[in-house]
Amino acid sequence: MRRELKPLQLADCAPLGTEVTDTDPRMIYHGEMIPVMTPDVAQGIKDARRTLRTNRFRPTGKRMSMIIDGCAGKTTLLLQIGRAYQGLLETERRPDSVWTPVVHINVPPRRESNMDWSLPFADFFGMDHTINIEKRNYRSTDMTEPVVHHMKESGTSLILIDGVDRIHDSELTTAFDYFDCLQDRLRLSIIYCGRGATDIVSEGLHHRRRGERLRTSQQFRSSLPVMEIKPIPFREGAVEEWRSVLKAYDENLVLYHHEPGSLLDFETLLHERTGGYMDTLDQLICQTAQQAIEDGTETITEEGLNDMVVGRQDAEDDWA
Structure with missing residues (x-):
């Protein structure tokens, strides 16, 4: 049962602009980020x-x-x-x-x-x-x-x-x-x-x-x-739990252009895409972070999130 995931530091990673592969340490790290305590x-x-x-x-x-x-x-x-x-x-x-x-x-x-x-x-x-x-x-x-x-x-x-x-x-x-x-x-x-x-x-x-x-x-x-x-709620009077989870993900991101706290700018979008389910949220953030490394944007964007396919799609999306 012994297993420890350690945070990755940008100072220990390949410099910005270096061509990366799927086995790059940052790609591997964002495949399974440090578990977030819900x-x-x-x-x-x-x-x-x-x-x-x-x-x-x-x-x-x-x-x-x-x-x-x-x-x-x-x-x-x-x-x-x-x-x-x-x-x-x-x-x-x-x-x-x-x-x-x-x-x-x-x-x-x-x-x-x-x-x-x-x-x-x-x-x-x-x-x-x-x-x-x-x-x-x-x-x-x-x-x-x-x-x-x-x-x-x-x-x-x-x-x-x-x-x-x-x-x-x-x-x-x-x-x-x-x-x-x-x-x-x-x-x-x-x-x-x-x-x-x-x-x-x-x-x-x-x-x-x-x-x-x-x-x-x-x-x-x-x-x-x-x-x-249970799924984490995000509604009037019940927002702090969701924000605390996103803050933890935000602090664990290892992207060159990531601005601390910016993941919370997408709090509504992220809940709409995931329904508050942690497995879907984790997949969405991990995939988007890996794509940001691959395409060089090095930050989480609304376009990047919307480009990812994960479970629990809104039923309205099926008819768009």
């Missing part, structure tokens, strides 16, 4: 830190799991939490080749048994899960016990599971029984992430089919804490 991400990290801190020092009982739900940006929050948690632990222990406090998997494409659920964990640790390789028999074997042993030895205390929306109805019981078993045996925390994850996890934990409701006198949306990512 209000939802900041709140999610704070909420997760509080829960994980309590979990660490709870001597008995199951550790509380968490859910990340909402629109695009969920995986960003998931990874930010994982890195922040590992960074906190690294202040108490020097990292080594064995210690793996955070494990991150994506829901695999085929999940019919416990064996299938064990394989993404084995892959994370680089374990070979095929048998009879000499005879060209590449059938996989159940890796649950080796995975559990490895997690115990490596001090794993947090599992990040991304893409729970890919778990089908018929797989809910098997999947969540498996996750529940890992949590009981290893005393660790789990964060489930995916579109509609709140309902999926609730259904999986209570062994219900999707769409059914608990027949109780009191309804709860989820028995677990939910961290939700």
Whole structure:
């Protein structure tokens, strides 16, 4: 989970006017700029830190799991939490080749048994899960016990599971029984992430089919804490969050003719083009910045933004 993106300085880049290629450091940098801390991400990290801190020092009982739900940006929050948690632990222990406090998997494409659920964990640790390789028999074997042993030895205390929306109805019981078993045996925390994850996890934990409701006198949306990512609004009385995000992007731009603060001149246009969704905003700014480097304008312009094709186009544009 260790990964650090450092800001790029113009003084360390090729001089203005130098012909650039797609592998130029500035082109690469603007392909994935420094992650911007949105209000939802900041709140999610704070909420997760509080829960994980309590979990660490709870001597008995199951550790509380968490859910990340909402629109695009969920995986960003998931990874930010994982890195922040590992960074906190690294202040108490020097990292080594064995210690793996955070494990991150994506829901695999085929999940019919416990064996299938064990394989993404084995892959994370680089374990070979095929048998009879000499005879060209590449059938996989159940890796649950080796995975559990490895997690115990490596001090794993947090599992990040991304893409729970890919778990089908018929797989809910098997999947969540498996996750529940890992949590009981290893005393660790789990964060489930995916579109509609709140309902999926609730259904999986209570062994219900999707769409059914608990027949109780009191309804709860989820028995677990939910961290939700929402589009950032930009309307009268709600403009500061959007402006704070644009300001962060503005400060991260590495363009020779960029005037500090000028990205905010396009705050309305940027929200109209993206709907406040961070994935679309990031793509739009990154593409425009790369184009500005390539064509020599070296600044973000309205013409440059309008020339980019990204998702969430205004429906009116389709008829223009």
